[in-house]
Amino acid sequence: MNSYHDTFKTYLVKIEGRYTDQKRAIVDEIFKTTKHFEVEAFLDRVRLRKGREFSRATVYRTIKQLFEAGLIQRITTPEGRVFYEHNFGKKQHDHIICNVCGKIFPIEEDIIHKQIEAYCKQIGFSPEYRSLHVYGKCKKCQEK
Amino acid sequence: MNSYHDTFKTYLVKIEGRYTDQKRAIVDEIFKTTKHFEVEAFLDRVRLRKGREFSRATVYRTIKQLFEAGLIQRITTPEGRVFYEHNFGKKQHDHIICNVCGKIFPIEEDIIHKQIEAYCKQIGFSPEYRSLHVYGKCKKCQEK
């Protein structure tokens, strides 16, 4: 139980789903390549790379299952764009996003997370999922 | 320059827009009532309260202008639901959201904000907009 394939398989067993060739290929592509992706761009890529047709519907359906399995998370920008990224081997879900170049930086600061958890505890809230997004201008884009 | 109407008016002057009856009524409704709202529900309410027809398009267009004027912010949940809320007289943009009852709690903790700003400074990122959403179960819903 130590790869994303195994994790997904376990989830599929639980919901009585099947691990098809398409799902395997999609999972492969998600976990082996770029971390952040938008569905339409991903669809193009998976079609290009895997050398055959993948229907839009199947990609959407598989992404949904991966999301429900907790293997990927959804990032929605204030402008309404939807990104996904895989969680595998990661604990945090926080991002700094440059409004100019679109680059996404992870936040590795444990102290922020602890502060948030402490606040939740204080008001009796039991947190399940957290999303912290900071938008602005990255160092490089400021210099331009 | 101390009411939301004035602030919006200033913005409209800047973009050479006009302050119409519909806009005034929409702004009134947003700032005088519930803090968090979804567009369709708001549309129903404004039609009910103001006793006349407001077109969907006008409501969307006005909300967009208010967003661009910085008077309201957009909250997008990981599930893709879009909420708006007014910023007037507030400094923070962070929320704790109960997955069960849907209630939204503000985060008033300055220490979290400072920590985030410190981290951005550390990596040379210049933050413009921040959104922190924590999902889980609120105290009441845990007790049920």
Add this chain to the structure above:
DNA sequence: TTCTATGCAAAAGCTTTGCAAATCA
């Protein structure tokens, strides 16, 4: 008077769904 805003309906994006055929267990 001139130029923006409104209202309507159509169009646009993105995502989901129904159905017959294909595929997995």
Add this chain to the structure above:
DNA sequence: TGATTTGCAAAGCTTTTGCATAGAA
């Protein structure tokens, strides 16, 4: 074999847009 999945196209939702008319400045 029996149930789920796929692919396709159609449908659904939310949001935007084109256009003629109404209204602000």
